[in-house]
Amino acid sequence: MADVSFIDAESYQGGGKYGNEVSFKSIVMRQMIKISDNSNVEFRGGFWEQRSIVVGNTVQTIGTYVPDSREIYSNSVLYLSNIVFPHADKELREVIIKSRELIKEALTKYSVEVDREDENIEQGKTYDRKFEEIKDRISFRAFRRAELEKLFVEISCFLKRIDYFDSESFEEGV
Secondary structure (H helix, E strand, C coil): CCCCCCCCCCCCCCCCCCCCCCCHHHHHHHHHHHHHHHHCCCCCCCEEEEEEEEECCEEEEEEEEECCHHHHHHHHHHHHHHHHHHHCCHHHHHHHHHHHHHHHHHHHHHCEECCCCCCCHHHHCCCCEECCCHHHHHHHHHHHHHHHHHHHHHHHHHHHHCCHHHCCCCCCCC
């Protein structure tokens, strides 16, 4: 039987798609690259694409979901804001908090709470919401994407303000 060994997380040098460096700075940079890639597409809603293929003597229809590019972009920016927040200065923290509040208000505006019976205490702490009409879901996602685009600009300005990519000012443990 093979011996199982563990890699010390502090000394792990990684590898793969983005190189060998595994540091907080490299994680931020990778996320910036992902956001850049996710913003270079047409922003549109998700949809099911149906394709017919011939298998033997029969024709089968295969459904493939094409993701909502607005949600992909929005989630990418949210992740960046989450990892930068603990390191942010007062100005950026206020912007992040305000952005989250505006998105929460928009969700309340465009959706309705789902009437349901809670099965346990944990469920009672969550709020389920749904969009009554497609136009409401579209309006919310468009608003959310636009708001997070502004947030991304603010995060970029913060990183420039602290000279993040040209200095040691944002290193691990600082």
